[in-house]
């Protein structure tokens with residue numbers, strides 16, 4: 001396996017596909033020609049890419065939950081409940097953890113145990129075991145655009161089955177579904193395997209079927225600086241475009257300071273266009289997704305609704321194309337369908353009240369946009385250089401060197417040298433920039449911001465601030481002030 005950011009030939013793809021479809025018996029159900037025909041008859045209102053394009057044109061911010069249960073009928077009921085009671089614009093199927101680790105035997109046990117227990121004993125929808133026929137029952141029974149959401153380092157068979165069944169969007173990427181989700185899975189392997197997923201979608205595109213791809217923006221969801229998640233998002237967008245993907249949603253996890261979060265979405269839109277065009281992928285339609293706070297949540301449901309509302313308001317003011325919605329059960333575990341629908345309605349109310357308001361381009365907002373763009377450029381350009389003008393090779397080498405570094409990542413391939421903490425206004429800064437290739441003025445900017453907070457709190461900038469900030473929101477605040 002020689003990794004390079006180059007479009008796979010049909011021969012390379014089909015040779016690999018033969019093997020991929022043997023990973024579980026349901027792989028035999030995948031019939032590409034039949035799938036293309038099926039997709040041709042999916043109406044625009046149930047087509048993810050078309051619905052996103054319409055939202056971008058109309059300046060809408062669409063709502064989407066996470067949701068998934070073990071059995072097909074219950075999963076259908078859940079999704080329809082979230083559409084009718086939650087007013088969700090877009091629907092997911094969140095895949096269970098066994099399937100994410102390619103443990104299909106265990107997933108099968110989970111299905112059988114759930115049947116016996118009469119309730120879901122899996123933390124998501126085991127799509128590979130249900131197979132094309134089973135997953136297609138969901139597609140036929142839910143009148144909304146459907147996306148596969150998961151966290152799968154080797155997502156090749158999952159993608160073949162769910163897209164053949166009629167799903168029209170696929171989340172993930174070779175970096176964003178490795179570094180935050182795996183401990184010792186090689187980055188080279190996951191970037192290579194995700195080239196397969198993207199090439200598959202590129203081949204659907206060659207047959208006129210446009211499937212949306214969404215790299216997983218938030219990464220570890222714990223104080224990830226915008227420039228770090230933007231660099232990964234844009235690299236995964238470029239890798240997908242190289243394989244023929246034409247419709248890409250780039251994502252970002254809310255940090256909590258309004259100016260920084262709005263700036264992050266603006267900077268992401270501008271930089272993605274700039275880099276995709278620079279590398280010749282101007283045929284790609286780009287949209288954005290804002291994830292409501294991905295860190296620890298308050299147990300108290302009323303406070304949880306406050307966090308959800310803040311994420312909804314920020315997504316609306318940032319004019320993100322869609323927002324991924326949290327629930328008041330976030331601190332407890334898998335939400336009930338009622339709690340999930342409540343998070344969606346709270347979000348919808350905030351978006352509706354803000355859709356006629358625009359956030360002004362203040363000097364603070366402009367500064368923040370410029371800082372995020374400058375930092376992200378430093379990282380992207382260094383990755384490209386390390387890879388000898390190849391982002392796939394560059395990404396692997398960048399993680400080895402700490403040029404790409406994701407805070408609190410379980411993967412042993414992330415150096416975990418950078419240390420984020422909030423500044424005195426709650427924006428996420430870097431207490432330690434690690435080996436990020438920032439120019440001296442950018443390093444100084446972060447140092448000054450941390451010094452400003454240290455002075456205000458009467459304590460020196462320290463790792464304690466990082467710890468305080470990790471728990472702050474679940475304890476009812478944004479900045480982890482000393483007790």
Ligand SMILES: CCC[C@H]1O[C@@H](n2cnc3c(N)ncnc32)[C@H](O)[C@@H]1O
Nearest residue numbers: 066067068094123124330333334335
């Ligand atoms: C990025 C993944 C973390 C988020 O994903 C939610 N999540 C995971 N699995 C399910 C599920 N089966 N149904 C509804 N939400 C789910 C968690 O709560 C958390 O917010």
